[in-house]
Amino acid sequence: MDFANSIALVTGANGGLGQYYVEALRSHGASQIYAAARNLNSLDDLVATNPKIIIPIALDITNEQSVNQVASQCQDVTILVNNAGVGFNQGLIAASDLSQARMEIEVNYFGTLMMCRAFAPVLKQNGGGAIVNMVSMVARVNLPFNGSYSASKAATLSLTQGVRAELAAQGTLVVAVLPATIDIGMGKTYPDPKVSPEEVVSDALQALLDSVEDVYPGEQAKQMAAELLRDPKALEKAVAMMLPSSTH
Known part of the structure; x- marks a missing residue:
């Protein structure tokens, strides 16, 4: 992939990893980067670093109309970075209700899925391109004190594999990024x-650049991935000790 000729869209660009994606894509020579967030004002400082290249876009990935409008507006995208996500550090049983678990699924799973669906034809018409989905190592082994977030990321990993299979014929690379902490x-x-x-x-x-489909940034993620191959039950039991602080 040639970053010098790429046009990227990064969701959740106003904080967390989003701004780092925008800055890295810019330094790699992307010709244009759509920085997307629900609140346009939250992007002011980021856009000010290079307003000719960084274009602010209002986007709510949980709203299908918003997603489709942005896809229609950004027909030149060649790299989609699905970075937007939420997590509430709550257990599955310990949580007082399901409202935050539903929000994690709505954003992390359905939001990512809607973005993939909306931009698949855009990427196809532009030669295939790539989708980068921010997943997490907890997609592969549940962290109980953040159990519902882990479950939502497991769903995101599964959808990434499915989208990868469906879009292979159009030449779209679909990458799952699975860091630990x-x-x-x-x-x-x-x-x-x-x-x-x-x-x-x-x-x-x-x-x-290397057409790698699953990447494990950091030594912790690499060690956990290796342990999953060697003894997945031992890793599950080790992580299972990290319990929520209280129950409802």
Whole structure:
């Protein structure tokens, strides 16, 4: 993939990993980057770094009309980065109700799926391109104190595999990015080791260059992926000790 001729769209560009994706794509020579967020004002500082290349886009990935409108507006996209997501650090049984679990599924699964569906024909008409889905290592082994988020990311990983299969014939590379603890956002409160957001984004973009479908940024994620191959039940039991602090 030639970043120098690429036109990217990054969801959740106003915070977390989003701004790092925008900055890295710009440094790799992307000719244009659509920075998408629900609140356009939240993108002001990011856009100000290079307003000729970074174009702010209002987008709510949980709203089908909003998604389709943006897809219609951004018909030149060759790289879609599905970065927007939410997580509430709650257990499955310990949670007081299902409202936050539903939101995690709505954003992390259905939002990502709607973006893939809306932009699949756009990528096809532009030669295939690529989709980058921010997943998580907890998609492969549930972290109980963040259990419903883990479940939503497991759904996101499964949809990534399905979308990959459906879009293979049109030449679209679909990459799953599966880091463990990232030193940003809610990961700041997690115990070490952590991977830097810069390394996550760098590894994700390198995966595009190398046509790697699943990438595990950081030593923690790589070790967990290896353990899943060696003894998946032992890893499940080890992570199972990280329980929610209370039950309802």
